Amino acid sequence: MEVTAERFVAAMRCHPEGVTVVTAADELGNAVGMTATAFAAVSLDPPLVLVCVDKRATILSPLRAGAHFAVHFLAGGQERLARAFAQHALEGDKFAGASFEMSFNGSPRLSEALAWIECAPHDIVPGGDHTIVVGRVIDVHIDEAVDTGLVFFDGAFAALRRRPREGP
Numbered sequence: 001m002e003v004t005a006e007r008f009v010a011a012m013r014c015h016p017e018g019v020t021v022v023t024a025a026d027e028l029g030n031a032v033g034m035t036a037t038a039f040a041a042v043s044l045d046p047p048l049v050l051v052c053v054d055k056r057a058t059i060l061s062p063l064r065a066g067a068h069f070a071v072h073f074l075a076g077g078q079e080r081l082a083r084a085f086a087q088h089a090l091e092g093d094k095f096a097g098a099s100f101e102m103s104f105n106g107s108p109r110l111s112e113a114l115a116w117i118e119c120a121p122h123d124i125v126p127g128g129d130h131t132i133v134v135g136r137v138i139d140v141h142i143d144e145a146v147d148t149g150l151v152f153f154d155g156a157f158a159a160l161r162r163r164p165r166e167g168p
């Protein structure tokens, strides 16, 4: 049976995905970002991750130019942020309702998320109508006070609770 775009999308709806917001600074130093679920760890040694970025996405130009970037793993309850960063850049300032600071390497780091990782550019690989951006992880942060993560499954957001942390 032919795999139409519709059937492909329907199959992908059966795949629960963690929700991330990827951020970088553009050539003028402005913060840019987008919601992405096409994210994965690639390698432990060296520590590499990948994110698949639509070729039309605003963030792709700075990433192609070698910008550092941050990947935020959203917490349960951050659907509003996920939707804001999934809007097109021309529809408004995605960062307007979010507090963030620029890292030493120029990655905008959102102050609210379950965790973030910061990446140095490592490789750019063609991927059909997307571009696979591979980053080398240079810093990580986990907010231990946050006890939920955000997933996208069957076209909807859902929160998953973390397991209880072990004591010191």
Ligand SMILES: Cc1cc2nc3c(=O)[nH]c(=O)nc-3n(C[C@H](O)[C@H](O)[C@H](O)COP(=O)(O)O)c2cc1C
Binding pocket: 019, 033, 034, 035, 036, 037, 038, 039, 052, 053, 054, 055, 056, 057, 058, 059, 082, 083, 085, 086, 087, 088, 089, 090, 130, 152
């Ligand atoms: C749940 C969800 C997951 C998404 N995952 C991706 C993704 O992995 N890669 C991607 O390029 N776009 C993804 N998008 C779409 C982008 O977020 C959206 O096209 C982008 O923010 C457009 O912004 P721009 O105009 O600044 O390029 C996703 C959108 C949603 C709602």
